[in-house]
Amino acid sequence: MAKHVPVNQVLREYMLASMTPPDPVVDSLVAATEALGDAAGMMVPVEQAGLLTLLARISGARTVVDVGTFTGLSALAFARGLPPGGRVITCDNSDRWLDLARAHWTRAGVADLIDFRLGPAARTLRSLPGERCVDIVFVDADKANYPTYYDLAVPLLRPGGLLLLDNVLLDGFVTAPELAAEPLLRRCAAVMREVNAAVAADDRLEAVMLPLADGLTVARRR
Numbered sequence: 241m242a243k244h245v246p247v248n249q250v251l252r253e254y255m256l257a258s259m260t261p262p263d264p265v266v267d268s269l270v271a272a273t274e275a276l277g278d279a280a281g282m283m284v285p286v287e288q289a290g291l292l293t294l295l296a297r298i299s300g301a302r303t304v305v306d307v308g309t310f311t312g313l314s315a316l317a318f319a320r321g322l323p324p325g326g327r328v329i330t331c332d333n334s335d336r337w338l339d340l341a342r343a344h345w346t347r348a349g350v351a352d353l354i355d356f357r358l359g360p361a362a363r364t365l366r367s368l369p370g371e372r373c374v375d376i377v378f379v380d381a382d383k384a385n386y387p388t389y390y391d392l393a394v395p396l397l398r399p400g401g402l403l404l405l406d407n408v409l410l411d412g413f414v415t416a417p418e419l420a421a422e423p424l425l426r427r428c429a430a431v432m433r434e435v436n437a438a439v440a441a442d443d444r445l446e447a448v449m450l451p452l453a454d455g456l457t458v459a460r461r462r
Contacts, residue, residue: 312341
């Protein structure tokens with residue numbers, strides 16, 4: 241029988257204590273984001289930020305597309321893993337938290353590596369110059385549009401490039417979207433279920449779904 245250990249708060253704190261600790265800039269950005277209240281739920285968790293940096297480093301990434309900027313933690317995490325001359329193209333429909341993000345990018349010394357683009361993510365993805373030009377695409381934005389982002393992202397990836405999809409478990413409702421009480425959550429869970437199935441069946445990709453936070457799919461372009 242396969243073994244799986246559910247991660248409760250005690251185990252999560254142990255996991256955080258057992259990883260390379262975040263530096264003061266990340267700590268500051270996390271604290272400032274948490275002070276925003278309910279909106280803070282859109283931030284990637286610290287352990288996931290650490291994984292994004294590691295994936296950028298070990299894949300030799302130079303160009304990363306970050307779909308969903310929010311307060312800038314994922315963009316910061318990727319930029320930390322890039323070599324000199326690398327670039328993170330990060331996009332969002334809102335620039336409400338951009339000053340907060342840029343202040344921390346500057347403090348971390350990576351602001352020159354990050355290109356923020358305001359507007360629909362699909363427009364940003366379509367604006368990129370041709371196929372197979374991107375090393376990593378990370379999608380952490382409006383769930384209803386994940387099918388569009390997935391369709392646009394895969395052709396952009398170079399062979400060996402990574403597609404990262406966040407929130408693929410969607411609070412567990414992907415297994416039974418009809419159980420979600422809120423209509424929007426039901427719809428998003430159904431969409432995510434379809435996207436997860438499409439990724440698993442896509443012969444352009446080899447994929448694994450990790451039970452990290454709300455679920456993270458890591459797919460490599462063949």
